[in-house]
Amino acid sequence: xxxxxxxxxxxxxxxxxxxxxxxxxxxxxxxxxxxxxxxxxxxxxxxxxxxxxxxxxxxxxxxxxxxxxxxxxxxxxxxxxxxxxxxxxxxxxxxxxxxxxxxxxxxxxxxxxxxxxxxxxxxxxxxxxxxxxxxxxxxxxxxxxxxxxxxxxxxxxxxxxxxxxxxxxxxxxxxxxxxxxxxxxxxxxxxxxxxxxxxxxxxxxxxxxxxxxxxxxxxxxxxxxxxxxxxxxxxxxxxxxxxxxxxxxxxxxxxxxxxxxxxxxxxxxxxxxxxxxxxxxxxxxxxxxxxxxxxxxxxxxxxxxxxxxxxxxxxxxxx
Amino acid sequence: xxxxxxxxxxxxxxxxxxxxxxxxxxxxxxxxxxxxxxxxxxxxxxxxxxxxxxxxxxxxxxxxxxxxxxxxxxxxxxxxxxxxxxxxxxxxxxxxxxxxxxxxxxxxxxxxxxxxxxxxxxxxxxxxxxxxxxxxxxxxxxxxxxxxxxxxxxxxxxxxxxxxxxxxxxxxxxxxxxxxxxxxxxxxxxxxxxxxxxxxxxxxxxxxxxxxxxxxxxxxxxxxxxxxxxxxxxxxxxxxxxxxxxxxxxxxxxxxxxxxxxxxxxxxxxxxxxxxxxxxxxxxxxxxxxxxxxxxxxxxxxxxxxxxxxxxxxxxxxxxxxxxxxxxxxxxxxxxxxxxxxxxxxxxxxxxxxxxxxxxxxxx
Numbered sequence: 001x002x003x004x005x006x007x008x009x010x011x012x013x014x015x016x017x018x019x020x021x022x023x024x025x026x027x028x029x030x031x032x033x034x035x036x037x038x039x040x041x042x043x044x045x046x047x048x049x050x051x052x053x054x055x056x057x058x059x060x061x062x063x064x065x066x067x068x069x070x071x072x073x074x075x076x077x078x079x080x081x082x083x084x085x086x087x088x089x090x091x092x093x094x095x096x097x098x099x100x101x102x103x104x105x106x107x108x109x110x111x112x113x114x115x116x117x118x119x120x121x122x123x124x125x126x127x128x129x130x131x132x133x134x135x136x137x138x139x140x141x142x143x144x145x146x147x148x149x150x151x152x153x154x155x156x157x158x159x160x161x162x163x164x165x166x167x168x169x170x171x172x173x174x175x176x177x178x179x180x181x182x183x184x185x186x187x188x189x190x191x192x193x194x195x196x197x198x199x200x201x202x203x204x205x206x207x208x209x210x211x212x213x214x215x216x217x218x219x220x221x222x223x224x225x226x227x228x229x230x231x232x233x234x235x236x237x238x239x240x241x242x243x244x245x246x247x248x249x250x251x252x253x254x255x256x257x258x259x260x261x262x263x264x265x266x267x268x269x270x271x272x273x274x275x276x277x278x279x280x281x282x283x284x285x286x287x288x289x290x291x292x293x294x295x296x297x298x299x300x301x302x303x304x305x306x307x308x309x310x311x312x313x314x315x316x317x318x319x
Numbered sequence: 320x321x322x323x324x325x326x327x328x329x330x331x332x333x334x335x336x337x338x339x340x341x342x343x344x345x346x347x348x349x350x351x352x353x354x355x356x357x358x359x360x361x362x363x364x365x366x367x368x369x370x371x372x373x374x375x376x377x378x379x380x381x382x383x384x385x386x387x388x389x390x391x392x393x394x395x396x397x398x399x400x401x402x403x404x405x406x407x408x409x410x411x412x413x414x415x416x417x418x419x420x421x422x423x424x425x426x427x428x429x430x431x432x433x434x435x436x437x438x439x440x441x442x443x444x445x446x447x448x449x450x451x452x453x454x455x456x457x458x459x460x461x462x463x464x465x466x467x468x469x470x471x472x473x474x475x476x477x478x479x480x481x482x483x484x485x486x487x488x489x490x491x492x493x494x495x496x497x498x499x500x501x502x503x504x505x506x507x508x509x510x511x512x513x514x515x516x517x518x519x520x521x522x523x524x525x526x527x528x529x530x531x532x533x534x535x536x537x538x539x540x541x542x543x544x545x546x547x548x549x550x551x552x553x554x555x556x557x558x559x560x561x562x563x564x565x566x567x568x569x570x571x572x573x574x575x576x577x578x579x580x581x582x583x584x585x586x587x588x589x590x591x592x593x594x595x596x597x598x599x600x601x602x603x604x605x606x607x608x609x610x611x612x613x614x615x616x617x618x619x620x621x622x623x624x625x626x627x628x629x630x631x632x633x634x635x636x637x638x639x640x641x642x643x644x645x646x647x648x649x650x651x652x653x654x655x656x657x658x659x660x661x662x663x664x665x666x667x668x669x670x671x672x673x674x675x676x677x678x679x680x681x682x683x
Contacts, residue, residue: 215371216404218391220465221421230417234408 052293059289070294087270092295094266095275096302098183102274103251105187106194111243113195115236118202119228132203139197147260150189151176176261179271186257186272193257194250198243205239206232241314245307252303255280275299321382321472321506322347323368328377330363337363339530340377345473345508345523350500352509352517355527356553361510364527365475368508370394381473392421397466398475401482403458405450411437411461412446418469436468440498456487463495467503474499474507480516488516496520514554518542526550548679551603551672557635560609560646562602563676566595575602579641580620585668591683592673600682603672609648611636611664613655619663622646624656638662 053070055063074092081093121132138146153159154175161172175185209232217227233240255276262272264281279299283292323345330338338360345351353361366372368379370391379386386394397418405414412433419429437443440460450458459479466474479495480488496519499507511517517524518538526533526541526549534546545551551559562582564575573584573592582602584592592600612619622638625645633652637645648664650656673682 210402210404212400212402212404213406215369215391216398216400216465217406217417217421218371219369219394219396219398220418220469221392222417223392226421231406234406237408 049293049296052290053297055290057289058287066290070288070290071298073291074294074298087266087273091266091270091273091278091281092275094270095273095278098266098270098272099252099254099274099276102183102187102190102254103248105184106190106251107244107247109187110191110195110198110247111240113191114198114243115202115233115240117195117199118206119232121199121203122206132199135196135199137196138193139200141193143193143256144260146193147189147257150185150192151261154185177268179267179269182262182267182271186254186261189257189261190251190254194247198247201243202236202239205236209235237314241311244314245311248307248310249303252306253299275302322380323473323506323508324378324380325364325368326378326380328364328367328374328379330360330367330372331375336530338367338374341527341530341532343525343532343535345506347506348500348504350496350507350509350520350522352511352521352524353527354511354514354517354524354553355533356512359527360530361512361527362477365398365477365508365510368473369396369398369475395471396473396475397469397471398477399459399462399466399479401478403450403462403479403482405458405461405465407450409449410446411442411448411450411453414450414461415446415464415468418465422469432468433464436464440464455483456491459483459491463498467498467505472506474505476507476509478511479509480511480513492516492519515556518554526553528553544681545603545672546681548601548603548674548681551674551681555605557606557647557649559603559605559672560648562604562646563599563644564602566592566598566600568593568596575600577640582620583618585671587668588671588673588683595673595675595682599676601674601676601679603674604646604666605670606635606647606649608667608670609646609664610667611638611648611650611654611662613660613662615663616665619665622662622664624658624660624662626658627656636662638664 052063054065054067056066056069057063077090077092078096081090081097085093087094117135121128121135155161156172156174156177158175160175164171173181175181213231213235214227217231222230253276254274258266258272258274258277259280261267262277264277264285266273266277275295276299279292279295282288282295323343325341325343328338328341329336341360341364343351343364353364355361363372367374368381370386370389374387381394381396406417409417415433415436416429419432424432433446434443437446440463442457442460442464445453445457445461450461453461459482462479476495480491483491499505500520500522509516509520521538523535524538524541525535528549534541534550536544541550542554545554548561552561562575562577564577564582566584567574567576567581572586573589573596575582575584584602610619611622615621620640622640623642624636624638626637628635628637629652631652634650634654634656636648636650636656638648639645646664656662671683674680675682
């Protein structure tokens, strides 16, 4: 290689390096903004909550170290609840019981419904775009607005009971004011509100399944339902895991719908009371931020364990 | 087993006519290859037979059944896709078992058949593996096993060898033909753009272009007696060289006026070509039938080498006679050639093809 060639290639190399380091700097600046926000509102808040859970505090005076006393409050509450105490004597237990039932209803239903909606939206039929938008609309609407609308719909003389008289004559519960139905009403609203959102995730995953796999199944005698069962569902497994995990996280810390539909006291008999409502009440009504923090950690441990176990068991990448 | 018959079939995608009035008969147990360049409609034709596309016009028969309105799930045809389309979430065993399961075959019988087919194709050791754990050749065998396990009436293959490397392709070409034609004797329709595959595997070849069937015949027929310029140019490696010119007659002899050269046409062709005197025609010569020498010989013409491709056993040379159009000839290895060198060429007088320039149809 001649001297001039060598010089040119070195110059190009240094230019490339300069450009690379400039790109790296720009990337760092952009990332640092998000990282800073995350540090303050995410990691610091989480660490502070953990720290706070060992202290008694009233937001104004000095913080007093109380060891595991705040956690004892939780376990006593749980124990009272297990022993059959009323809602107001064991609010955390009630919140836990309700949220587990709510999660058991909402997560499987919204996942299956989202998958079915995606299967419909994935068909080449006229006006499919309208349906896609209709399904997705609740996802971009405020949960508070949705809850308010549904309070109207769920009223004793509301539209849902009006429709029910055609399907199940004589069945017209007072959804919001009857403790036997309140949690189911909240669950129904949640399912309606989230299925469309998860439908989009499933739709994207469905559209990435190669067409020739469906065609092969078709030629091998599989009709639409069997194609859905044997091809679509198994091939959506990674997305199902993702949706269920997100669903579990969202359901276990549900707050907004319960707050609007049941109120901060959880409605009749605490039927709509959730763990997140209880944490809020501890922090801002009872003014026991230490206990609220301890309960938050309990909730975090619950969400972490459930999602970890689920992912560990089912997260098998098939593609 | 069944005969497949397409009668005047048309398939349009918007304004594009993918299959244009195709009539084709594939006899029972016949190995038919649909051959043509990309976008010629051969895969669409296959998909129409499978039922994956619906014809806009025409009728498709499989055996005695008119299948136009019959769902692909009920046509009893098996297809091997270019990508193999194996189910990635199922083991090889489950993949092969799938069509039997869909046909509600009892579990024990399914097991027996899967093992039988796996042994037949030499993949019994792979039954517990997933498709991603297999090589291209193994995947292809699994796709074949899945297709033959339920003993379909018709076997459709859409470029099944195109994802394999050259060596494996040659091996599988031979094996496929032996398996489907010689051993199983299933009516097979095989789509490819590779004419070597077509020539070596087919009982009959249907050459397609622009949605139409150009010629149907045995491999030897389409090679020896091409119906038109397209078939003549498409079949054969390297492709046939075409010499365009005006046919003229001088002293009871026919000549092709190539501009700078007057090519003397052998007497054999006189009666066939005589009605075309004065018209523009195209003469085709296969490169293997052009003899190239470094010194002039009797009835040879001058040319200049513009490129060459040594293949080891032989060399393809590209030459011109008037500086514009290129022609190809095959020369034996060891011949001393170089770029821009003057050479002399002559044709095998028995192996000339003539076509109408206006329509491309064969005259002789």
